[in-house]
Amino acid sequence: MRSTMLAAVMAAVFMAMAGPTEAQPIELQWWHAMTAVNGDRINQIAADFNKSQSEYKVVPVFKGSYAETMTAAIAAYRAGHAPAIVQIYDVGTATMMAAKGAIKPVYQLMADAGETFDPNSYLPAVTGYYSTSDGKLLSLPFNSSTAVVYWNKDDFKKAGLDPNKPPKTWPETFALAKKLRAGGVKCGFTTAWVFWTQIANFSAWHNISMGTLDNGIGGPGAVLEMNNPRVVRHVANLAKAEKDGSFSYAGRSTEPESSFLNGDCGMIQDSSAAYGLFKKGLKSQFGVTELPYYPDVKGAPQNSIIGGASLWVMGGKSAAEYKGVAKFFTYLSSIPVQVKWHEDTGYLPITKAAYAATKASGFYDKNPGTEVALLQLTHKPPTANSRGYRFGNMVQISDIIAEDLESAFAGKESAKAAMDDAIRRGNALLRQFQANTQ
Amino acid sequence: MERRVVFAGWLCPAVLLVPQMAVTIVFFFWPAAQAFNESLRRGDAFGLTTHFAGVANFAALFASPNYLASFWITAVFSASVAVLALAPGLLLAVMADRVVRGAALYKTVLLIPYAIAPAIAGVLWMFLFNPSIGVLAALLRWLGIDWNYFLDAPQAIMLVILAAAWKQVSYNFLFFLAGLQAIPPSLVEASAIDGASPRRRFWTIVFPLLTPTTFFLLVVNIVYAFFDTFGVIHNVTQGGPGQSTEILVYKVWYDGIVGLDLGGSSAQSVILMAIVIALTAIQFRFIERRVHYA
Known part of the structure; x- marks a missing residue:
């Protein structure tokens, strides 16, 4: 009796441990620090992306405050099971950037995956913060203000x-x-x-x-x-x-x-x-x-x-996983997703096209004051000091x-x-x- | 003949000891050894480039005026919390001990704060005293006190001490009450018959007989102030204004989790470990001599 029970349990465990079958999408963990409305939007973005295709599945996981999320990602990396994507606050940028090998720069990710990626379509005052001095994008700006x-x-x-x-x-x-x-x-x-x-x-x-x-x-x-x-x-x-x-x-x-x-x-x-x-x-x-x-x-x-946070891609993942992350980043940068994010949360859009679309929709006229941030950021082309x-x-x-x-x-x-x-x-x-x- | 259980061989006692030893090793010795190892190393947060640094982390700490200031803050904070938690606890226990009617109700009500987590206690006090929305802050303003603990260091220190002590009063009350009830009534009655006033009875009979309890509580309260008050500080002041409420345990957390300086943070926890070991040893060695065990 006991031995059959044991056998059944073992069988269940082995079945659970067995690798994903062909039909199952590749899971991409996305660790973040957003609560309330912003957290709901993240879940919605992931759900919409997952519905839009069947190869990849983005799984958002709330990890606490910004500091806690960053520490959790670092600890996970040290233990060998880092998430694919992690949201890191602006002040953590230098730490992430210095961790060569532990992270995968976005410009490289997009190039490796063969995703069309035009850095000029992004707002320079937003992407400049997360780029190298020669303008290569390291992490994808997510919530900026x-x-x-x-x-x-x-x-x-x-x-x-x-x-x-x-x-x-x-x-x-x-x-x-x-x-x-x-x-x-x-x-x-x-x-x-x-x-x-x-x-x-x-x-x-x-x-x-x-x-x-x-x-x-x-x-x-x-x-x-x-x-x-x-x-x-x-x-x-x-x-x-x-x-x-x-x-x-x-x-x-x-x-x-x-x-x-x-x-x-x-x-x-x-x-x-x-x-x-x-x-x-x-x-x-x-x-x-x-x-x-x-x-x-x-x-x-x-x-x-700007201030806020960006999405970093962690190192040591498979090419298939990186392809999925690249596809997700393209989706995240698309006009409808950006416009909705901007209008619902008050965070800034990251692309010029999303800014133009929001303007065209009359959102700024209906909500006076919401454009001030963008006018300020684009007031003059950024200098080395700004x-x-x-x-x-x-x-x-x-x-x-x-x-x-x-x-x-x-x-x-x-x-x-x-x-x-x-x-x-x-x-x-x-x-x-x-x-x-x- | 001496009656003693004698185990044959070493296997049986060893097996019986294993669970306790395993728990101690896994949850105490192993993390402590890890902290010690980490405290001698330096490197980036991801562990990509770490190297042995000897006592460099410790040397850096003791060269830092902010770390030394944190010692003083912790000393003032812990001593104040212990005193402010013990004295009202004793007073309330003595009062509650005399109550005849509705004693259970009093005791229950007085115990409620102990059921509150330090973090919640911190939030509670923060809301009461928040300069812009606090009810008691408004009262203080009305009394003409310029209340803004975001800038005024003494006010901030007072607030975190009160919040931390308040929560611990209940615990002390409970133990003092149990201690009081263990004192044989005949002793107190005898001195009453001899004509001793209530005050005299308390200081010559009751208080000395309570010293084992007081001693135990002193140790517990200081350890509480050292380690368990993190939630209070984190929720009320985050160590500010300046670094005026940054106690040692808060700094360990801050440097490790927020600052990602694992070597420096580990060195601090090793120092903290040494302090608590020393403190406990001193208390047991010297103070216990003067404790009157009934």
Whole structure:
């Protein structure tokens, strides 16, 4: 009796272990970090792709936060069963890129699989961030956004200001913030993602270098330069505004959004992808406008840069699997998929054709403010300072800079001392990264 | 004649020991050995180019002012959490011990926080004290306190200490209550007959007899503050503002998972392991001498 049971179990196990039969599609794991609406869209994209053909089956797997997804993919690679595709946040780009052999660059993937792939059909401000210095695409941009300004029209009215006249420059922003305060609004403005909006996008928008070797895109030997006089002056201005209450720092990432949602802050600088959140949650009328700039900085405004995540293809897979990934990437870049992704989630389209199609459909006219991000990104052709940035250990470096900004805003350190400290600690991490990956 | 079970040969005891040894080796010794091995190596996250680095990871840590600062933060944090979790626990236990009517209800209510995971406790306190949406934050503002723990380091430290201690009060309460109930009533009654005031009875009879419990709880609370408070920090401050609430265990996680610096992170966990071993040894060796076991 027992032996027959055992035999039955064994048979079942062997059947389960047997390789896929001819009719079964090749499974491609896609690890991601998207929740809520974005997660639903991912599942839908995969399901639609799977329905469109029978050779491959993309299986999306939610792996937690960005950091957790990246760690999971690395651990899986070390254990020898990495997923085919993994979503990696922008700041992880240098780490992925340095892992030669562990990843398969997208340009190579497309060439090997014989997929038609025209890098010029993509938006350069989006793909530039994920390309080598000579323009070869390493990973497929997936969810990208840029920093914009949202302003609360009701708060503007309350303070006796013109609700349809948001600030254009930084001096105007500080002046308006003071007037908002004087007019009974609790805080003039706040900022989400403080490093990304106030340092990274600030630098690109003013065409200022964040680090040598084209912001690190040229190689791992880059040195940070974010303690330059323009950034220091800006941080000092923010610290001054924090002191008089016209600027209110409320956390490093998305925490400040609640201060805008409840009407406390008249303005917030935040990701363009937060549009849906504010549209759903804010009771007042609000508008979206471009980032402010300092008029005395020559060449400003330049163009803003993206943040978000891209899809990396892991190394060590079979040619058949890579063919499937290439086909999926072509599908993902197609106009209908891109347009729907852009309209549903607020993330930017990655191809010029998808942008044109969205525009033609009248979406931007029906949803005023949603085009600001794209106008900002395509404002001028990107320069070496505004294409993006790629530093090793970037996650820690962005946290270090946020920490030092906090010290400056709290009045514990001068803006200059805070930025000097950030750059000293950041450069030490860069050298460590360089030593560990070579 | 001595009555003793004697096993013939070594096979039977060895077999009986195997399960326990297997669990200890697989879940304790093996990971610890891995951490130790990793702490002596350096390389990229993917393991493509790793090399033996000797004590370079440790040297880098002790040369880093931020790591040394993390020690102080952890010391202040752990001591404060232990005191703030033990004192109210004892007070509540003494009070609950006197209650006659509805005692079960009191005890149940007082135990509820223990059933809450540290991460949830963190979120709860974060919502109460969040500068923009917190109810208690609004109250503090109304009282004229400029409450913003995103920028104010002392406020942030106080908040995480309170959140971490609050959760542990229940646990301490439970053990203190059990300890109190184990004290023979005759001793307390005898001193009452001798005319000792309640206060005097507590400090001369009850408290010394509670020392084994207090001692045990002290060890447990410090270990709790060292290791289990990760969720509180992660949900309330993420180590900020600056690095003012970055305790050692949070830094291990951050450098390993977020920073992908496996060598440095492993070196930190080896140090943490040594600290806890030392701490426990000191507590048992010195403090236990002064403990009065009834």
